[in-house]
Amino acid sequence: MENQNSNSKLKAIIAVLSVLLIGSLFYIFKLTSEAKEMQTVVTTTKSDKEAVLKDLAALKSSYDAAIAENTSMSDELIEARDEVTKLMEELKKSKGDVASLSKYKQQYAALEVKMKNMMEEVAVLKVKNQQLTSTIDSTNVVLEDSKKYNQVLVGQNEELAKTVEKGQKLSVTNLKTAAYKQRSSGKQIETDKASRADLLQISFTIAENAIAKTGDKVYYVQVIDAKNNVLGDKATISFGETSLTYSFTTTVNYENKTVNVKEQLPGKDFAKGTYFVNVFDKGELVSKSSFSLR
Structure with a gap:
């Protein structure tokens, strides 16, 4: 139990x-x-x-x-x-x-x-910027082309202006000089003797030029004798930095037609030897010649 x-x-x-x-x-x-x-x-x-x-x-x-x-x-x-x-x-x-x-x-x-x-x-914005850049580039190309074209035009205009300026210049040709004896009757007889000479006759022709400016043209004539003396007025004028001593001036009324110019330079005691005659349009020599007296 x-x-x-x-x-x-x-x-x-x-x-x-x-x-x-x-x-x-x-x-x-x-x-x-x-x-x-x-x-x-x-x-x-x-x-x-x-x-x-x-x-x-x-x-x-x-x-x-x-x-x-x-x-x-x-x-x-x-x-x-x-x-x-x-x-x-x-x-x-x-x-x-x-x-x-x-x-x-x-x-x-x-x-x-x-x-x-x-x-x-x-x-x-990128797309817009690209479009804007493309537009600017195109504009720059056009501007650059225009600039180049304008430069070409300026050059052409300058050349044309020079051509026109050259074309407007009058051509002085047929420069001749002769010595003369002045008689009491007024008759002048050509001579090549220094002792007989009383005056020098200088003549030249201004050619016809349809595009030249019309009006009075002044030419400066310089005659240098055998002794290197400037005959006549012996006046001096300046053109910029250039000065010119001349014998006389002649004024021509030019109307785009051929003009014959004839001037006389009185003198005495002409020296024997070679003489030089220069014609200037302002300060630019446009014609020259020489002659001799014996």
């Missing part, structure tokens, strides 16, 4: 211990499961934080690249890039819990949309 009571107590104790053991094992399993879940949450949260930081870094790089293109939206792009940078700094300092990560993900998504919209605007 006593043995039966002892066995019953022992069985009861074993049953209680079994229940306690099972309870302990269940509690330990629960704690282990919760720890694993917590570790999984922490690991997942850390991974999500790194992923968001990576996405933000990529977004910042996109903004940097867009800013480097130096478009008219550079200020707006810089402002948006600074928002991304600020968000990255805040995320780095945060604990990275689920609530904060959710907030940062939402902010990232908003910035990503903003970036997309701004990139679309930048793309439109």
Whole structure:
């Protein structure tokens, strides 16, 4: 009887211990499961934080690249890039819990949309800039061509002006000089002896020129004797930096037709030798000749 009571107590104790053991094992399993879940949450949260930081870094790089293109939206792009940078700094300092990560993900998504919209605007601006650049290049080409053409025209006009100027100049030809003896009767007898000469007769022809200016033309005649003396008036006139000593002047009324000019230069004691006669149109020598007296 006593043995039966002892066995019953022992069985009861074993049953209680079994229940306690099972309870302990269940509690330990629960704690282990919760720890694993917590570790999984922490690991997942850390991974999500790194992923968001990576996405933000990529977004910042996109903004940097867009800013480097130096478009008219550079200020707006810089402002948006600074928002991304600020968000990255805040995320780095945060604990990275689920609530904060959710907030940062939402902010990232908003910035990503903003970036997309701004990139679309930048793309439109690029096209417009390319079109504008193309237009400017075309305009520059046209302007350069026009400049070259104008330079050619200026050169042609200058050459034409020079040609016209040359064409307008009167040609003095057939310059002749002869010595004469003046008789008391007024008759003049040509001579080649210096001792008999009383005057020199200089003649020349102004050729016809249809495009020359009409009106009075003044010519300066210079006669130099064998002793290198200028005969006649010996007057001096300056044309710019050039001075001219002449014997006399003759004024011709020119009307685009041939004109024969004849002038006389009185003198005495003419020297023997070679004489030189020069005709000037202002400071320009237009004809010359020589003759000799014996």
